[in-house]
Amino acid sequence: MKMLINVPESVVADALRGLAAAHPELAVDVENRVIVRRDAPVAGQVGLVSGGGSGHEPLHGGFVGPGMLSAACPGEVFTSPVPDQMLRAAAAVDSGAGVLFIVKNYTGDVLNFDMAAEMAEDEGIQVAKVLVNDDVAVTDSLYTAGRRGTGATLFVEKIAGAAAAEGMPLERVQAIARQVNESSRSFGIALSACSTPAKGSPTFDLPPGELELGIGIHGEPGRERRAMMTSGEIAEAAVEAVVEDLQPRNPVLVLVNGMGATPLLELYGFNAEVHRVLAQRGVPVARVLVGNYVTSLDMAGASLTLCQVDEELLRLYDAPVKTPGLRWGV
Amino acid sequence: MLDADFFRRWMTATAASVDREAERLTALDSPIGDADHGSNLQRGFTAVVTVLEEEAPGTPGGVLTLAGRRLISTVGGASGPLYGTLLRRTGKALGDAEEVSAEQLAEALRAGVDAVMTLGGAAPGDKTMIDALVPAVDALGDSFAAARTAAEEGAVATTPLQARKGRASYVGERSIGHQDPGATSSALLIAGLAEAAGE
Numbered sequence: 001m002k003m004l005i006n007v008p009e010s011v012v013a014d015a016l017r018g019l020a021a022a023h024p025e026l027a028v029d030v031e032n033r034v035i036v037r038r039d040a041p042v043a044g045q046v047g048l049v050s051g052g053g054s055g056h057e058p059l060h061g062g063f064v065g066p067g068m069l070s071a072a073c074p075g076e077v078f079t080s081p082v083p084d085q086m087l088r089a090a091a092a093v094d095s096g097a098g099v100l101f102i103v104k105n106y107t108g109d110v111l112n113f114d115m116a117a118e119m120a121e122d123e124g125i126q127v128a129k130v131l132v133n134d135d136v137a138v139t140d141s142l143y144t145a146g147r148r149g150t151g152a153t154l155f156v157e158k159i160a161g162a163a164a165a166e167g168m169p170l171e172r173v174q175a176i177a178r179q180v181n182e183s184s185r186s187f188g189i190a191l192s193a194c195s196t197p198a199k200g201s202p203t204f205d206l207p208p209g210e211l212e213l214g215i216g217i218h219g220e221p222g223r224e225r226r227a228m229m230t231s232g233e234i235a236e237a238a239v240e241a242v243v244e245d246l247q248p249r250n251p252v253l254v255l256v257n258g259m260g261a262t263p264l265l266e267l268y269g270f271n272a273e274v275h276r277v278l279a280q281r282g283v284p285v286a287r288v289l290v291g292n293y294v295t296s297l298d299m300a301g302a303s304l305t306l307c308q309v310d311e312e313l314l315r316l317y318d319a320p321v322k323t324p325g326l327r328w329g330v
Numbered sequence: 331m332l333d334a335d336f337f338r339r340w341m342t343a344t345a346a347s348v349d350r351e352a353e354r355l356t357a358l359d360s361p362i363g364d365a366d367h368g369s370n371l372q373r374g375f376t377a378v379v380t381v382l383e384e385e386a387p388g389t390p391g392g393v394l395t396l397a398g399r400r401l402i403s404t405v406g407g408a409s410g411p412l413y414g415t416l417l418r419r420t421g422k423a424l425g426d427a428e429e430v431s432a433e434q435l436a437e438a439l440r441a442g443v444d445a446v447m448t449l450g451g452a453a454p455g456d457k458t459m460i461d462a463l464v465p466a467v468d469a470l471g472d473s474f475a476a477a478r479t480a481a482e483e484g485a486v487a488t489t490p491l492q493a494r495k496g497r498a499s500y501v502g503e504r505s506i507g508h509q510d511p512g513a514t515s516s517a518l519l520i521a522g523l524a525e526a527a528g529e
Contacts, residue, residue, distance in 0.1 A: 008369075053407075076373075078364040079407040107496050108408035111449065115402065115411060138500060145499050198369040203360050216500055218364040223502060 001195040001202070001298075008197035012054045012074060019061055023324050026064055033085050035061040036071040040093045046164040046173045047071065047093030050102040050157060051086060052109055053078040055196070055297045056217055058325030059153060065323035066330070068161035069102075077196050077297070078218045080108035086116030090125050098126035098170035100177060102156055104149025105133035106218075128170050130177040132156050134186045134305065136245040137214025137223050148216050151255050151294050151305030152184035155317070158326065162319035176316070180307060187214065187241040188303035189234055190259065194219040194296050213237060217259070217296040217303075231266070235273035238304040243281055248308040251286035253317060254278070255305040260295035262302055267291070270302055286314055293325065331429035336526055337393035338382055344522030345375035351518060358511040362498040367409065367511040374405035374413070390430050394421025408496060409512065412446050412459065413519075419445040436470040443467055450495060457493040457505065459512035461485065466520040474524040481520035485513040 005011050013030055020028035027036045041047060050060045051073030060072035070093035075081035090099045099120065103113045110131070117127045132149035160177035168176070190212040193202035196219065203219035206212060211229065212222035229237070256271040258264070271290050278285060286309055294303070309317065320329030348355070352368030359367040378397045387393050398418030402410050420442030424430050430438075443463045452458040462484040469480035488510035493499045498510065 075406045076366070076370065078366055079370055079405075080410075082403050082406045082410060084403045106408075107450065108406065108410070111408055111411035112406065145495055145497070148500065196365050199356055199360065199365040203365045218497065223500075 001200055003195070003197060003200075005197055008200070011197045012076060015054070015057070016061075016074065019324070026324075029088075032088055033074055033081065034071060034089045034092065035064050035074070036089065036092045037065055040070050041095035042070070043095050044097060044167050045095055046097045046168070046170050047090065047095065047099040048102060048157065048161055048164055048173075049073070049086060049089045049093060049099055050153070051075065051081045051089070052104050052106075053080055053218070056295050058292075059294045060157070062325030063154070063157050063323050065321070067165050067319060067321035068157050068323045068326065070164075077198065080106065080112045083112050083116035083119055086113060087119045087123070090116070090120045090127065091123065094125045098128065100160065100164070100170065100173055101127060101129045102153065102160065102177065103129055103131050104153055105131050105146055106148065107145050109149075126170060128174040130156065130160070130174055130181060132181050134181060134184045135216065136185050136187050136241050137216075139223075150188060150217050151186040151257050151303050152181055152307060154255060154289075154293050154326070155184055155253060155305070155307045156180045158321060159313055159316045161321065162316035165319065176313070180313065183246075183309065183313070184305060184307040185242045185246040186303050186305040187238045188216065188222070188259070188301065189213050189238065190215040190222060190299055190301035192261065192300040194260065194299035196297065211301075214241075215301065217294060219296060219299060231270050232273045232276070235270060235277050235304075239274060239277040239281065242304055242306050243283060246306055246308065248283055248306065250308040250310060251284040251314075252278075253307040253309055254285055254288045255293065255303075255307075256288070256290045257294050257303045257305065258292040259299040259301040259303065260292060261298045261300040264291065267302060274304060287317060331431060332390060332435060333429045334388050334390055334393050337390045339526035340523050341375070341378050341382060341393065341397050343525040344519050345379045347518045347522055348372055348375045348515065355511050355515055358509055358514055362493065362501055362505045362508045363511060364497060366407070367515065370405050370407055370409055371413070371515055374401045374410065377404040389424075389426050389428055390435075391421045391424035391426055394418070394424065397421070408450065409515075412450055415449050416442045416446050416463075432470070432474075436467060439470065440467045452495040455491060456495045457488045457491040457498060457510045457513070458495050459510075459516040461488045461491075461510065462513040462516035462520065466516075473529060474527040475529040478517075478521045478524040478529070481517040485509060485517040488513045
């Protein structure tokens with residue numbers, strides 16, 4: 001697999017140097033792998049820290065800025081960051097109002113953020129956590145590590161970021177972040193596997209004419225393999241999986257998210273099918289976001305996330321945001 | 331009796347075998363994980379060897395706690411905290427004695443494995459590193475070589491199991507038929523112990 005890289009060992013550092021060059025409003029510590037908004041800590045505001053393996057860009061580093069994350073910690077490709085990074089980030093963004101860790105539910109992320117939270121508390125930083133676990137494809141939480149954190153991470157980071165920007169206290173920002181997670185569900189499909197720089201070839205074998213339903217965002221295979229379906233059929237399967245689990249009664253935010261290698265032309269076509277199926281099911285749509293936000297390297301495919309919102313969540317979603325990956329109202 | 335030098339040799343031997351087997355570990359991690367187990371552990375154990383040379387701790391416990399801390403701050407993923415905790419807790423259980431017996435090591439390693447089970451929530455049979463480590467600790471009373479064999483057999487025995495913890499659990503029944511990468515690297519760690527003992 002050809003890749004636009006120097007050597008596999010330096011892909012994360014190279015990308016951080018490039019992020020720094022493109023976004024002088026971010027303080028990018030390439031050596032210690034922490035991305036912080038340059039004006040942090042912001043007096044009176046809760047700091048928001050997230051992080052995870054690299055390979056999901058713009059998540060998380062591309063969501064650092066006013067109205068969203070205060071700092072992000074990128075790990076190696078598909079590998080959670082280490083506690084030292086999160087501790088450094090927490091210390092950089094804590095204004096005294098405390099820090100919220102936004103953690104996607106993967107064993108590695110949970111363990112490393114837990115260790116970092118203990119270390120931060122030892123240093124007198126008040127830390128609260130929210131776990132994102134929106135992926136409905138993981139049906140049996142008794143015999144797995146539980147549902148994965150995927151597309152809903154964007155909604156959690158955006159809405160909690162707006163709450164922090166309004167000066168809400170830590171407990172309130174945490175409660176809102178939890179509400180967003182509990183109101184969100186996602187389902188992903190893959191048309192191809194992705195190739196990690198370390199391996200250099202696809203992480204699993206997906207023959208032409210077949211697709212994977214219920215994939216995660218780390219190149220791991222899904223729950224089920226089927227003969228190729230049309231965009232309309234895929235939309236029906238994805239909406240059914242999400243809506244049956246969420247049972248929305250309020251309007252929803254819709255995220256039609258590309259996994260990295262699917263053109264926007266196809267994503268918008270898929271969005272049209274998602275809308276058709278949501279209308280058939282009588283689910284009102286409040287806002288729509290289409291694009292590559294929570295990606296999986298060069299995987300082809302898409303995920304659908306729905307988040308049902310009340311007036312407050314919608315107001316916070318609409319609030320101004322100014323980050324490399326998400327920007328409106330400013 | 332086993333001194334700090336023995337424990338340094340254990341870490342160096344493990345680093346060398348992780349280096350040799352990195353591609354195999356990553357290949358095992360591809361069908362049921364995310365294809366990075368080899369490169370992550372390689373980075374971690376290379377850093378362990380470096381820091382042990384720099385700081386040269388003088389006790390067995392010192393070597394293992396430093397190695398564990400280094401793994402936690404360099405590996406990431408689940409492997410970092412799990413392997414880091416294994417070595418750190420084993421090291422702590424050894425205290426600050428300058429030499430320890432094989433029996434003391436077996437006892438300390440059991441405490442380390444217990445800590446890993448608590449942290450990761452895995453039990454034997456869940457298709458994880460525990461499936462190699464528990465039989466190895468059980469066999470350590472006989473000899474280091476017996477522990478190595480038990481760990482290797484434990485790793486191979488994960489093949490027909492369905493994963494219930496970690497990332498392989500997401501593929502459900504499709505994890506059956508693949509040897510667990512974490513159990514495989516744990517067998518390398520125990521093999522490093524036998525190598526340090528010259529067995």
